[in-house]
Amino acid sequence: SSITATLGSIATSGSEGDSARASSNGDGSASSLVHREDPWEEEDLPSDDESEATPVYLFLAATGLIDFIPTFAKEHIDMDALMLLTEEDLVHMKLPIGPRRKLLKAIAERKEAINDP
Incomplete structure (x- = not known):
């Protein structure tokens, strides 16, 4: 009651x-x-829609490196730039060795797939 x-x-x-x-x-x-x-107001809210739709976002997500998206956005890395990154670049960006190795492997695999479909 x-x-x-x-x-x-x-x-x-x-x-x-x-x-x-x-x-x-x-x-x-x-x-x-x-x-x-x-x-x-709705327009005051931060929107991740732009970054989530980018090929770099999808590539990093597929590689398990979604936590590093802000780092790549800060450096204005698009897919063309991503494919040109060297280990030295990734060290300069302060990527830890584990994610750095994963990314370098994924980049190499993508280059191979593009060159030899």
């Missing part, structure tokens, strides 16, 4: 807030209320 009373009071107080918000602009739909309650 106390749970019912608590739930009833929550529903009542929530309804009053929703009514007040709905009356402020006349749109009382749930989606409009949820959107208005966000403390930020």
Whole structure:
């Protein structure tokens, strides 16, 4: 019974807030209320969509090196640049030896696949 009373009071107080918000602009739909309650604007949020769609992102993800995407983005590495990277470049970028070896192997395999389809 106390749970019912608590739930009833929550529903009542929530309804009053929703009514007040709905009356402020006349749109009382749930989606409009949820959107208005966000403390930020959608365009203010960082978007990873751009980096996730790049071939470099997909290549690094397939190689298990997704954690290093920010490093490659910072260095403005695209697929052409990625294919030209040397071990010295990767050392300069501060990639640890394990990920560095994986990446060099994946680059070599890709070059081989391109040259000998």
